[in-house]
Amino acid sequence: MRRFAAILSGLLALQIAGAIALGVTGPAYDAFRPSEPLIAFDSDKLDEVAIHGEDGTAVLRRSGENWVLLDRRDFPADADKVAKLLDRLAGMKRGLPVATSAGAPARVKVPEDTFERRIVLSSDGSEVGELLIGTSPSFRQVHVRTPSDEAVYSVEFALYEAG
DSSP, X not given: OHHHHXXXXXXXXXXXXXXXXXXXXXXXXXXXXXXXXXXXXXXXXXXXEEEEETTEEEEEEEETTEEEEGGGTSEEOOHHHHHHXXXXXXXXXXXXXXXXXXXXXXXXTOSSSOOSEEEEEEETTEEEEEEEEOOOSSTTEXXXXXXXXXXXXXXXXOGGGGO
């Protein structure tokens, strides 16, 4: 009986050691955390932001430290709102794509010709980044893609933030 108890104790010790080894060296099952920016730009170097929508186009141009609306005869734009928009755009990360098929951009309204919003960022007359914003899959989420990427991503953003 003592020998049987010793064998069982040894097996238990082996199981505990195996569980600890797997816990330390096993694969990580953490949730995916996106780290790559969707569009990379330096907001201090930007001098123009064009927001195209179904209602028309709003062009913001930097005038010194302020931003003005070109289509409204250089009417001053709210610098805090522009800074908040640029921070939100810079903070968008390229996560796992929600769609990669050829027909996906059309279904979520992010093809080149049909979109909810197209944001074009420019610096010194050259385009720095472009983002196509489409439909909303859930609260404060939108489908987005860049013209150079066929994959569609879902990011935390509300369409009214780029009004």
